[in-house]
Amino acid sequence: MAGSRLPILALIVGSLCGCQSPVSLRNVSYSPLAPIEESVVFHPSRYPEGDWQPRGLNFEDAWFKSADGTRLHGWFVEDEHPRAVVLFCHGNGGNVANWADELRVLHDRVGVTAMLFDYRGYGRSDGVPTEEGVLADARAARRWLANRVGIPESEIVVMGRSLGGAVAVDLATDGARGLIIESTYLDARRRPRDVSVAANAFGDADPVRLDLQDRQISRPAITESWHGRPPVAI
Numbered sequence: 001m002a003g004s005r006l007p008i009l010a011l012i013v014g015s016l017c018g019c020q021s022p023v024s025l026r027n028v029s030y031s032p033l034a035p036i037e038e039s040v041v042f043h044p045s046r047y048p049e050g051d052w053q054p055r056g057l058n059f060e061d062a063w064f065k066s067a068d069g070t071r072l073h074g075w076f077v078e079d080e081h082p083r084a085v086v087l088f089c090h091g092n093g094g095n096v097a098n099w100a101d102e103l104r105v106l107h108d109r110v111g112v113t114a115m116l117f118d119y120r121g122y123g124r125s126d127g128v129p130t131e132e133g134v135l136a137d138a139r140a141a142r143r144w145l146a147n148r149v150g151i152p153e154s155e156i157v158v159m160g161r162s163l164g165g166a167v168a169v170d171l172a173t174d175g176a177r178g179l180i181i182e183s184t185y186l187d188a189r190r191r192p193r194d195v196s197v198a199a200n201a202f203g204d205a206d207p208v209r210l211d212l213q214d215r216q217i218s219r220p221a222i223t224e225s226w227h228g229r230p231p232v233a234i
Contacts, residue, residue, distance in 0.1 A: 041163065042129040043093040044122040050097025057104050062115060064144040066127075067136045073124040074117030074141055076148060077103055082113040084177065085149055086157045087142050089164030090116065091183075095123030102161070112157075113149060117141040138167045139174075160184065 062074040075096050086106055090099045096116050106114040119134045120127030127133065146153040154175035160168030165184025172179040 038130055041092055041131075042119075042121065042134075044119070044129055045093065045095045045098060046122070047095065047097075047124045050095055050123075051100065052097045054097070054100040054104070057100055057107075059103065062117065062141075062144055062148070064140055066120065066133065066140045068133070070120050070127040070133065070137070071125065072117060072120065072137055072140060074115055074144075075100070075103060076115045076145070077107040077113065078149070079107060079111055079113045082111065084112045084157050085145065085151060085155065086110075086112045086114040086159050086180075087138075087145055087168075087171070088114060088116045089138055089158070089160035089167040089171075090118075091162035091164050097123065106159075115141060115145045115148075134167060135170050138171050142171060 057075075057077065059075040059077050062076045064072055064074075066072055073096070088099075088102055088106065090096070090102070095118050096103075099116055103114055103116045106112050117137070118125040119129050119137045121129040125137070142153050142156055142158070145156060155177050157178040157180065158168040158171045158176045159180040159182075160166070161182040162184055165181035168179060168181060169184075
């Protein structure tokens with residue numbers, strides 16, 4: 001996986017797209033079915049949904065921009081003597097306000113400086129979530145965090161839950177102090193449904209597999225080529 005992006009096979013219900021067989025879109029720069037795929041994978045909650053003043057959490061608002069200029073938002077908590085600096089990538093639903101307990105645990109119980117951020121289209125972040133955009137947003141968040149605490153990006157521990165685990169894997173390919181993955185699917189193309197974010201949304205429907213673009217989220221992979229990269233906790 002070193003330095004590369006793995007092609008993904010996204011799950012789309014045939015009745016939604018009228019397809020009778022798998023369609024190859026590998027060489028197409030834009031898939032007309034991408035909005036359907038992304039509406040299935042991403043379930044953002046926009047501000048003001050959620051508790052934006054969580055008790056006992058002393059956070060700093062982080063405002064920054066993604067590579068394409070999209071304005072993004074996150075929460076940052078600092079420990080005076082941190083054991084590590086952690087960037088947490090949340091799952092495909094909710095927003096930072098819904099994931100505040102994760103930030104509290106990291107700071108209060110684990111003793112780390114941590115940042116939780118919203119992908120584009122989530123919470124107070126602008127834009128609409130797309131797979132390419134979400135991966136770029138994570139890199140922008142890591143850059144902000146590194147600048148805020150004054151360390152190289154490679155010294156940050158990247159952590160993700162569910163879909164955020166795939167985002168964290170993608171980040172760690174650039175280098176990281178460590179990689180932590182929680183409840184992340186093995187491959188969004190595969191059954192059973194409990195390993196597939198997209199399949200869960202479709203219930204028992206049989207998927208039509210579409211070879212989309214050269215993207216990462218739906219198939220996070222840690223293979224033998226990971227040797228020499230950050231330590232991994234799953």
